[in-house]
Amino acid sequence: MTGDHSTFENDETYVPGRSAEDAPSAVGLMCGDYELLEEVARGGMGVVYRAKHAVLQREAAVKMILSGRFSSASELQRFQVEAEAAAQLDHTAIVPIFDTGEHDGKAWYAMKYVSGGSLAQRMDEYRADIRGGIAVLHRVTEGVHHAHQRGILHRDLKPGNILIDESGDPLITDLGLAKKTAADSRLTETGVIIGTPAYMPPEQAGSATNVTTAADIYSLGAIMYD
Numbered sequence: 001m002t003g004d005h006s007t008f009e010n011d012e013t014y015v016p017g018r019s020a021e022d023a024p025s026a027v028g029l030m031c032g033d034y035e036l037l038e039e040v041a042r043g044g045m046g047v048v049y050r051a052k053h054a055v056l057q058r059e060a061a062v063k064m065i066l067s068g069r070f071s072s073a074s075e076l077q078r079f080q081v082e083a084e085a086a087a088q089l090d091h092t093a094i095v096p097i098f099d100t101g102e103h104d105g106k107a108w109y110a111m112k113y114v115s116g117g118s119l120a121q122r123m124d125e126y127r128a129d130i131r132g133g134i135a136v137l138h139r140v141t142e143g144v145h146h147a148h149q150r151g152i153l154h155r156d157l158k159p160g161n162i163l164i165d166e167s168g169d170p171l172i173t174d175l176g177l178a179k180k181t182a183a184d185s186r187l188t189e190t191g192v193i194i195g196t197p198a199y200m201p202p203e204q205a206g207s208a209t210n211v212t213t214a215a216d217i218y219s220l221g222a223i224m225y226d
Contacts, residue, residue, distance in 0.1 A: 026064065030054070032101045032109050034062050042066075045078065050113060053098075064108040076107070078177070081167035083151050085178035093143030095163065100226045103120045110180065114173075116166050120159035123226065133180055136162075136170045137224055143172045148169040148213045155211065156198040159226065179211065199223060 025039050025196035027049065041048045042059070051062040066078050086097045086109075100109040119126070119136065126133030140162055147154060154161075155177040163171045197205070202209040204211050 026103070029103065031062050031064070031103045031110070032099060034060060034099070034110050045082060051108060051110065053110075059113040060110045061113045061181055062108055064103070064106050066106075079107055081178055082175045083107075085147075085175040086111065088152065089143075089147055091146040091174055093139045093170055094146065095171045111173075112171070114163040114165050114171055115205045116164040116168070117161040118160050118171065119164060119211060119223075132168075134224075135162070136168075137220065140170050140172060140219055141225075143170075144216050147172075147178075148216070153211065153213060154201075154216050154219075155179055156196055157205065157223065159197050159223055162223075192200060198226075206226050 016216065021122060026047075027036050027039055029036050029090040031051070033054045033056075035054055036051050037166060038050050039047060046063055046065045049062045049064070051060050052058065065076070083100050087100075090096070095114065096112050098112070100107070102108065126136065127142050140157075144154065144157070154172065154175060154177075156174060157172070161172065161174040163173055165171060180222040197218045199214045199222040201211075204215050
């Protein structure tokens with residue numbers, strides 16, 4: 001996470017009757033052992049803070065659901081799915097989860113703080129350095145393959161969900177739309193299109209239930225083309 005990027009970049013989630021800008025900041029509060037230092041991003045469902053562990057003095061990014069006890073069942077499921085999916089994956093190209101908890105009725109989880117921005121912010125750089133861009137995407141495909149081997153689809157791969165660390169290595173984030181390949185329909189709603197249209201395969205736009213690992217591969221191809 002950085003001050004000008006977050007897992008919510010280009011977040012198209014629409015929540016009727018609530019504006020993310022209206023929710024008060026939690027800067028200065030403690031979420032478990034994490035002190036929230038500054039807000040770095042907001043989206044339709046949550047807010048991300050740069051934080052520091054009080055004992056370990058390690059920087060982290062804390063993602064907190066905005067609506068707390070007023071969250072809808074689908075919001076809570078999406079947030080839970082994101083934390084669960086990321087916690088099951090252990091790969092250098094996927095942002096790791098450190099901890100989870102609840103503060104004042106609002107679910108949160110802590111993850112690695114990534115300081116280099118997103119691929120979306122650096123597309124021009126990699127368009128001028130195709131070999132460098134392909135090297136980044138090669139690492140991303142390894143992370144996606146790791147997830148697929150463990151039965152997890154991302155379903156929203158796009159440049160804004162690929163962070164770049166200070167060494168130039170990519171890390172996949174934002175697993176809020178992740179789905180188990182083994183008949184996990186917790187986030188499926190009839191008539192709801194899930195994902196980001198510019199990077200979404202046709203079958204995902206037409207059905208949220210009949211999506212396979214091929215959908216993520218299509219999204220990787222769309223990112224490469226972009």
